[in-house]
Amino acid sequence: MGKHVWLITKKKENIWVQWIHSVYLKGKPWWDYSPKNDDSWYWRDICQIKEMMKQHITENQLMAISKYSIKKVYLKLMGSAPVQYWTNAVWGRLGHPKHRFIIWLALLGRLNTKDRLLKIGVTTDNTCLLCGIAVEDHRHLFSGCPFSVRCWQQIGS
Known part of the structure; x- marks a missing residue:
């Protein structure tokens, strides 16, 4: 559904996007738009996804993405996670599954x-x-x- 938000933001030459702009947006700015209660459930869900994306990404950042990629948007939304150096020690091929699991719980503080x-x-x-x-x-x-x-x-x- 994030791709739909991106398509509408970029105003892609697509019949669905043109329909959205003529039926729902009617010349209003998309980034500030909020759906009506009687709009379709799918459209309200797309608008809800847009609101979640607005918390982490600006309209200009979304416009700057030339080809939509779930990975690119996910990394923009979540940021990069710090590298965990203990993962190779825990999940290496020489460990027993039971030991791997216990070490994993211990490192996460969940024993x-x-x-x-x-x-x-x-x-x-x-x-x-x-x-x-x-x-x-x-x-x-x-x-x-x-x-x-x-x-x-x-x-x-």
């Missing part, structure tokens, strides 16, 4: 640690099972717990 389980009401205690001193969360589990520190030291030596 079911006791602090997360307490928030959803599964447990009533959030102290670390390994040391019994502090709250079990990702930071404590991987770098703050005395037991995990000893494990990392043994792995490193």
Whole structure:
């Protein structure tokens, strides 16, 4: 539907675009147009997509696109994501699927640690099972717990 917004914005020589301009827009500026309640559902959806696009892209930026590409518009709307260097380590071909999944959850901070389980009401205690001193969360589990520190030291030596 983004392509329809682009076609109307560019005023492409297309019978559908000409029909839209004669039936709905009637000489009004497209970028400021808002549909009526009795317009067709599809036209209202196109206008809704235009409103979403307006939050991230200007009319001039959309006009500057010579050939519509979903990828180009997506990158303009979402921006470029920072490169994640850990993805090759997690999703490399030598890892076991179970290990890949657990590492992925750990890197995203989504493991079911006791602090997360307490928030959803599964447990009533959030102290670390390994040391019994502090709250079990990702930071404590991987770098703050005395037991995990000893494990990392043994792995490193």
